[in-house]
Amino acid sequence: MQPKVAIVGAGLVGSLLATQLSQRGHQVTLYERSSDMRAKGFIGGRSINLALSTRGLKALSLAGLEKAALEMALPMKSRMMHNRQGALTEQAYGAEDQAINSISRSGLNIMLLDAAERAGARLMFNAPCSGIDLQSGEMSLGGESVKADIVIGADGAFSALRNSLMKRQRFNYQQRFLEHGYKELRIPPAHDGSHQLSNQSLHIWPREQFMLIALPNLDGSFTCTLFMAFEGEQNSFDSIPDAETAEQFFKQHFADALQLMPTFKNDWDDNPTSPLVTVRCDPWSYQASDTQTLLIGDASHAIVPFYGQGMNSGFEDTTLLIEALEKNSDWKQAIQAFDQERYIDANAIADLALRNYIEMRDQVADPDFLLRKKMAARFQKLEPQRFIPMYSQVTFSHLPYRKALAGAHAQDQLFEQLLKRPNIHQEWESTEVDKQFRTWLDQQD
Ligand SMILES: Cc1cc2nc3c(=O)[nH]c(=O)nc-3n(C[C@H](O)[C@H](O)[C@H](O)COP(=O)(O)OP(=O)(O)OC[C@H]3O[C@@H](n4cnc5c(N)ncnc54)[C@H](O)[C@@H]3O)c2cc1C
CATH class of the missing domain: 3.50.50.60 (FAD/NAD(P)-binding domain)
Known part of the structure; x- marks a missing residue:
């Protein structure tokens, strides 16, 4: 039976x-x-x-x-970083035909x-x-x-x-609860129903101790999520007692996003602050x-x-x-x-x-981090069968997660060594860097 x-x-x-x-x-x-x-x-x-x-x-x-x-x-297809002045930096998640799906x-x-x-x-x-x-x-x-x-x-x-x-x-x-929690907010569609930001990216406003992200919806809107510490005298949910203060906080840190959020104050009051x-x-x-x-x-x-x-x-x-x-x-x-x-x-x-x-809120805006991503993309092109960037191992493969974690540690060591090279920001496409990468690769086999 x-x-x-x-x-x-x-x-x-x-x-x-x-x-x-x-x-x-x-x-x-x-x-x-x-x-x-x-x-x-x-x-x-x-x-x-x-x-x-x-x-x-x-x-x-x-x-x-x-x-x-x-x-x-x-x-x-990409993460789009917004700095405090509203300037954008785009970074592909993987190869041209790879994307994550909202x-x-x-x-x-x-x-x-x-x-x-x-x-x-x-x-x-x-x-x-x-x-x-x-x-x-x-x-x-x-x-x-x-x-x-x-x-x-x-x-x-x-x-x-x-x-x-x-x-x-x-x-x-x-x-284990993270000391940070999250609150969801919304960017509505434009009057003609279109998206007000690129709808082919996951948007990130990294601010070191906290961050805002936005993912597009089919109806032209974006769902935004603010991740921030619960406690603390500043930059925390506890330090923002009401929607008015929240609006001031957004003006200071996420001005370009706030401009697109006409229902910000209501959303702030209506949506819960949730733990992770x-x-x-x-x-x-x-x-x-x-x-x-x-x-x-x-x-x-x-x-x-x-x-x-x-x-x-x-x-x-x-x-x-x-x-x-x-x-x-x-x-x-x-x-x-x-x-x-x-x-x-x-x-x-x-x-x-x-x-x-830590990477999303602290590092995505860091020039060393951006260089690391560029080098990883280059190494993958040089050795597509032997090198898969960390993010792709987790997101675009079926590799057991334990192997991806071990790979993360190994790749950290490679990039730490490479970033110590003088002039690496100018010479990251040089034959010396490629040689060092290939030596590291041989050691992994
Ligand atoms: C802010 C946030 C963003 C996220 N973003 C992503 C993302 O981008 N990509 C991703 O892969 N994951 C993401 N996740 C994680 C994802 O939401 C969860 O991993 C996923 O929902 C887990 O699915 P589940 O079915 O195991 O549990 P749940 O989705 O929690 O479903 C559990 C179900 O069980 C029911 N239930 C609970 N208790 C009982 C009970 N006692 N008796 C009967 N029914 C019960 C609930 O009502 C519910 O329907 C995110 C999570 C959060 C919090």
Whole structure:
């Protein structure tokens, strides 16, 4: 008899996994604590967007959904830095044909819920899970008791399923809040409906201790996010008591963006200031005689958003779990194989994401950093088979994150050495620099 699969959480990862499993003939029920978001539609709500890239696209393509997702997305080929005077510097993310894709979170979620239903999954809304009996597989869902053979917790960073696993002995768990939080703001479309900034870039206003970013939406607007410390006498959310002070702060630091934000004060008051958390835990699964429980997506590895990899890594989880099910004879073996390997990569992308925060807010405006990016692009052209820039390893490849993290350390050493060369800013295209690069490359093989 087919095992009964219950997925808790119909967010991005849960609904994609439900689709993939149902398409492969599994009997899946998806339980979500909220009501069906499709009733409201995504047009009316606040538009929050995400950067979808190679790892996420592969998972969507396995479900036959890549094309539909890309049709709702805007490709961003570059980061566009805005300095205090409003001058712009553009930097390509990768090769000419590479881009990350700005996509509406709710639009994508709605598409995935429809796909899960089409594939045959049963969708149950208003079903909040308050925990599971790990031995019997019995869950409490909105007061009702439901039993399944396979229970997958895709219930996000504050997972109820994970809370049940935490009651076991030898469950490792760490939750760490960043001292910085975020607030979303909005740049509306121009009167003719067009975008007021280039819609082919992710815009960044790096200001060392804080930063503003903006991603384009299909309707001509941009969703902006201010990342800043919660506490501190200045440059912190605590130091800005009201929208009036916030406007003064923006005039000082983000004047070109503020000009494009007619609803700034209302947005400042209406939108919450939210925390950013990194969650690491292991093991992600529990095997009992009657039932298997597994965590996936943010429930097992919530990360800060600075590499744009939270959803992408959660989608990659689904690809790897499906592959494990194809390679192994039963769920138990597949879950064990997935769990043993994947948490190492999840820890690596958590580290990379934290590291990228410093890079985005402090370094993207630094001449040494800009030179480093130019040299990396040049090295890739010289040795395309042997050198992939760090950002591309994470964003445009399927390389396990642990390898990308090791590569990051090795590339740091190369660039630190090169930047010590006198006149490197003038001579970065010289044969001496190429020679030093090739010597380093040979040492990596
Ligand atoms: C500011 C910000 C920007 C980001 N930008 C990016 C980006 O550009 N690219 C990227 O890849 N990632 C990004 N992320 C990360 C991304 O949002 C998450 O990694 C992704 O949403 C995780 O998906 P999930 O399905 O695992 O969890 P969630 O999206 O949190 O979904 C969990 C679902 O479970 C439901 N649920 C929760 N508890 C229960 C319960 N007890 N019972 C039943 N249902 C429950 C919730 O209602 C929800 O529907 C960003 C995150 C933030 C905060």
